[in-house]
Amino acid sequence: MSYLVIISCGLIYLLLLFGIAYYAEYKLKRNVNVVNNPWMYALSMAVYCTAWTYYGSVGRVGTQGMEFLGVYIGPTIACAFFYPVLRKILRICKSQRINSIADFIATRYGKNVSLGIIITIFCVLGLIPYISLQLKAITSSLSVLSGEHMAEGSLQYFYKDITFYITLILVCFIILFGTRSVDASEKHAGLVASIAFESIIKLVAFVMAGIFVTYGLFHGLGDIFQKAAARPDLKDLFVFGDHGTFSGWTATMLLSMFATLLLPRQFQVSVVENMQEQHLKKALWLFPVYLLIINLFVVPIALAGMLTPALKNVDSDSYVLALPLLYGHNKLGLFIFMGGFSAAISMIIVETIALSTMVSNHLLLPLLFSSAGSAKERPLLKSVINSRRVSIALLLLLAYVYERTIAQHASLVSIGLVSFAAVAQFAPALFIGLFWKAGNRRGAVASILAGFFIWFYTLALPAFITGTGGNSSIMTEGLFGISLLRPYALFGMEGLSPIAHSFFWSMLINVLTYVIVSVNTFSDAQELYQAELFVDIFRHTSSSEQNSIWKGTAYIRDIRSLLVNFLGEERADRLLTSFAIKHKLSIESGYADPRLVSFSERILSGVIGSASARIMVRSVTKEEIISIAEVLNIVKESQQVLELNKELRKKSAELTKATEMLTAMNEQLTQMDVIKDEFLYTVTHELRTPLTSIRAMSEIVYDNQDMEEEMRNHYLSSIVNETERLSHLITQVLNLERYESGRQKLHITPNNIDDLIAEVVHALQPLANEKKATLTFHPSSSMYLVQCDSDLIRQVIYNLISNAIKFVPGQTGMINIRVRIEYEELQVWIEDNGKGVPNELHELIFDKFFQAKNQTIQKPEGSGLGLAISKRIMDMHNGRIWVESEPGKGANFIFGLPYA
């Protein structure tokens, strides 16, 4: 395939990226944020997977077996418990407008200038090789794809070197792409959108390559592994031992865990570009899923490459690309190349933008400002952007130079891990400083310097020495011939892989230095204040604008012109006005409120970093030194506010509870009202029926004096019956009302249940006889004495038996009454052979006026209150009453009383 085709594809791809970024920002202007969702966020995190993943993982399988997986297991483990840490970092960055990892650490330790410089330099040192690795990956994949071997050009003939031109194109692209907005703490929707797109491209391309190799060239996974297992050298790769040791795995996983957050590009996408805190929750499982998918085919591809004799002399790093090309699939090859290309440049873009912000804010701008004296007259907006552009160019050219010189000789295999080990040196200062207020600036500076020194001595230097083939006496005999100082066996520690060895010593010394120095030195006021803000961020979020640490005098005019310099007139005025309105300040003239000064400093931090912002603000104001006592006061105040808040919250919760209770009670009352209304209506309705017949019959008798004697008597006796029914009904209503209101006092005495039943049976016998029904009582003859109110229980028995008599058929009616003891309950069973009670009514029949409301049931004589009254009486005795019945087979009404 010709260069022309490949390079034009590359350029079209870059244009496409630009288009996506432009589209995302165009949408944003219309208030549609295409990247404001957890999927985009997780995909942008996948910038973690670079060309090193894309090509290098396959390559590493050949030499180190499965150890490459450590680089992905680390982040996966990290995601599992990073949530609280990341959430805290996100919150801090938002409230302090932090825009890089260097800014973060510098701000934590009192917005310290030197700390920012140190971290920036170390980041550049640690990551230039990593960026150059990406350049190299682009070049070498290009040569594989084109089939032409690149001239290993030396630096002297750079103008003949295609890598140089690729670098230049990338410089232009990233400058256009990444420096359009001045506020580095602002979100770059375009950047995130295009990075997310690239993450999709590289994933799809790699998976396609994997599927092609596994199922196109071989017969699936089983086939590949079977063939590989037949070769002892390949079989060995899956065994711990020579390939990958326990210490190597552990170190790799721990380093990758830190790198997930500490690599400048990861900090950029996961912290600076984060849109909403809650996106974190989803992204923290989506990102590991992405890592899992992209790693699925690494081992199959590597094995397939090694099993293919034609690729014997091909670098194992390029198997992904070489396999499809070998079998003539050029279009697939081109697509896979584009996947690798996107992996490489997504890393280069984000890493360079992140690093350039750091270089510009922490190295170039402080230099510029401190030499410029008072900076308020100069158009600083331009210099900020220009310094970032210069940084981008410098960084990429440095990477190019590195690639052409050192990288040509040094072993590239673990350059990624070396970079990881470099940024891991920030871990103690960052993570411990996030939770331990006593950690201070001196401790942070010392620990980072110490850690870096160890890193350099045990990892970077040996790689350089062995790579260039220089004097290796240091390696074998140690510095100054002291064998305890051998870089790969410091203090005599042997048997670890270089990475594990370096990680162990640098971390140990780093952490110890941090703790020991912090404990033994004092912090100044600014540091104490920042430490307080960071560690207790969730307490300070709301009050950080109210509490201002700044003390001094400044003119509003100066502050405004400073902001105008960096933000432009329009934006500066907008910010100032809204702040003034929010805090009811005047911004017309005169002295600036301290809060306004702090606010301006925070705004500037977003543009030029906290340390530079401090210098700028100091240059236009007359500042007084803040005493430690004042810082402590602020801390105390915020704690008091917190206590007060807690108190208020408690009170408000109590009020809410009280309101809820009142609402519930009110509801209950309304409901009771409804029930009462309904009851009254039903009662009056029930009273009307006998009243109607009484009135009608008496009027008839009165109006028809000439009635026959017999008929008149019939009418008159009916009137008497109905009057009785009426008074019975009234008595029952009053009884029920009395039981329900709780006014009825129980007169508990020991009673022989047999006697009570016998009395009632005797009273009701005439009624049964009238209906020709058989009423039988089977006395228990055991003299059960039960504690109860005899009048009430007699009423229950009366109600149940008279009900039974009503319901049994004439002639064949049978009613049996039995007494028995079940567990600690005395039960009276009243069994009849009536038509029974349908299942669904077993509970309803104990409701008041159940009959009246359910007119579809055959209405027997009675008030409809008997069962409700009986139930109420049983409740008062802590007893129960229920019915067992199958329709058509009669019913058993049972009541039970506690019987000890």
Add this chain to the structure above:
Amino acid sequence: MKKILVVDDDPYILMSLEFLMKKGGNAVMVARNGTEALDFINTNKPDLILLDIMMPDVDGYSICEYVKTTSALSDIIIVFLSAKTKEVDIQKGYDLGAALFISKPFSTRNLMKEVNILLGVAE
């Protein structure tokens, strides 16, 4: 002679109504529930029905609705006699096509008078 159907599930009220209607010179049929009432309506169409509402099987409203929606029966005059006294219940009766809604307890003389007016029988 007009035919009057009296429907009520209370035996005493039924007895009284039967007496009163007979005394007014009408032929009287007596039904103790909705089912019996429907039998009479279909087999021996009355001129007027004195209709209770709450009955165990078929309620008075349904009977009224049936009568008023059956074209052959719709000219039957319906008078509700009910202990239901809520405004909505009364309105429902009229909506279904009843000529009169009399609340229980009622005056017998008044009832006789109303029935006679409805039947167009001069005093």
